[in-house]
Amino acid sequence: MGSALLGGLLKTGFVSAQDVVATVRTTERAAEVRAKYAVPVTAGGNREAVHQADVIILATKPHVTPKVMDEIHEQLRPNQILISLVAALPLRVLDTKARKAMPIFRAIPNLPVIVEEGATAICNNAYTTSSQREYVGNLFRSVGVAVEVEEDQLDAVTGLSGSGPAYVYMVIEAFIAGGLKMGLSREISTKLAEQTVLGAAKHVRTTGLHPAILRDEVITPGGTTIVAIHELERLGLRSMLISAIELATKHAQERGKALVAKLETHE
Ligand SMILES: NC(=O)c1ccc[n+]([C@@H]2O[C@H](COP(=O)([O-])OP(=O)(O)OC[C@H]3O[C@@H](n4cnc5c(N)ncnc54)[C@H](OP(=O)(O)O)[C@@H]3O)[C@@H](O)[C@H]2O)c1
Known part of the structure; x- marks a missing residue:
């Protein structure tokens, strides 16, 4: 999903290649993404990437994301914008993991962002300004259609347009x-x-x-x-x-509850 969004944003010119740093887990994938989009890509360079970023887009799997947040929290600053594409991981967990009051958005896009015809639903935490909400809306509108929803509707969005x-x-x-x-x-x-x-x-x-x-x-x-x-x-x-759509929504809801319960047990 992260790669599809990057591809769409580069195509529309919403971002330029020289303004992007992408990170992945493996060197093989880093080479693939670098070759495809001609942007700097590092494997294991999350902290450095976050340190130099104004906007951070998280596109890791739900069970991996808490670990990534633990890794990057010291580099996160209140004047950055964090956008999580991660299904099932609530804003309150992201807020806690950020360990500071900062603007955080959740967005559920879908794969056609790569052809600038994505459908994205967005919600935000309590620390966002109207200009930041406009910026994030414009980012997703540049690659398709974007709507604002309440966070408790994101699982239904995952079931409808995400999947x-x-x-x-x-x-x-x-x-x-x-x-x-x-x-x-x-x-x-x-x-x-x-x-x-x-x-x-x-x-x-x-x-x-x-x-x-x-x-x-x-x-x-x-x-x-x-x-x-x-x-x-x-x-x-x-x-x-x-x-x-009903089943997919329920699956997303149950996965979210299980993930939060697991995180709370370990804290
Ligand atoms: N797929 C969809 O249509 C869709 C729609 C809406 C939202 N989402 C959300 O998007 C997220 C990603 O889904 P996906 O289907 O794109 O998964 P994916 O294909 O497995 O991509 C996950 C990416 O995260 C990278 N990664 C894993 N651990 C990392 C780490 N510690 N640091 C940096 N990068 C790391 C992986 O790198 P490697 O390749 O090197 O392992 C991989 O490139 C999920 O949370 C999902 O809920 C997906």
Whole structure:
């Protein structure tokens, strides 16, 4: 996720390569990221990177992040901005781990930030100013859409848009398989499938209409679309996706609770 966000931010010019320092765990990954984005990347250089930063973006796995915070807390300063992309790790834990009053944001972006079409939800702790909130909003808006939410809604965001690209990739994959089954070439199936998803999403956004109204516009009485929709309803497409988001949200909630409980036991 960190790499995707870096790629998007460099592409839009929100940041320049000379203003970025990236860190990873392994030298192999450092070489990969350096080659891909032409930015300085260090393995094991978290403290040095934080020391020279105005804005720090944390994109480590939830169970690793508390250790990273313990490693960098002495370099953190109240005039920096810390943005955590980490699902499941609450602001109060980040506040405690920072060991000082400083502006901290949580953001749940998704992978399409790499193509400047990300969907990000953001919340903040008590030490942020309106100009810092604007800056962080602009950072994520430069690579897509950004909304502000209450922190207790971030697990639902994780279930919907954080994991959501994976569901849509599956839909595109299935469209392609359907085209192949019906004799279209892979190339043509892929082109038509990806554009159908892109076009439908753009249509919803541009018209501002409820998707059910737009779906109805595609239906001709006795036509092919209603036959297909009947089959999708019979197999429970909508119900399936609602349940998937519900399950993913609950999983994020439970993982968060387990992580906090584990951290509190060790303190
Ligand atoms: N994936 C998504 O779509 C998505 C969406 C929203 C939020 N998130 C959040 O983003 C975070 C990262 O997820 P991911 O899927 O991108 O995981 P990932 O692919 O495993 O990336 C984690 C990165 O952290 C680096 N790292 C591990 N330990 C480190 C340390 N001590 N110091 C510096 N870097 C270290 C790893 O470096 P090495 O490669 O060298 O091990 C790796 O590059 C998670 O907390 C997740 O909740 C992900």
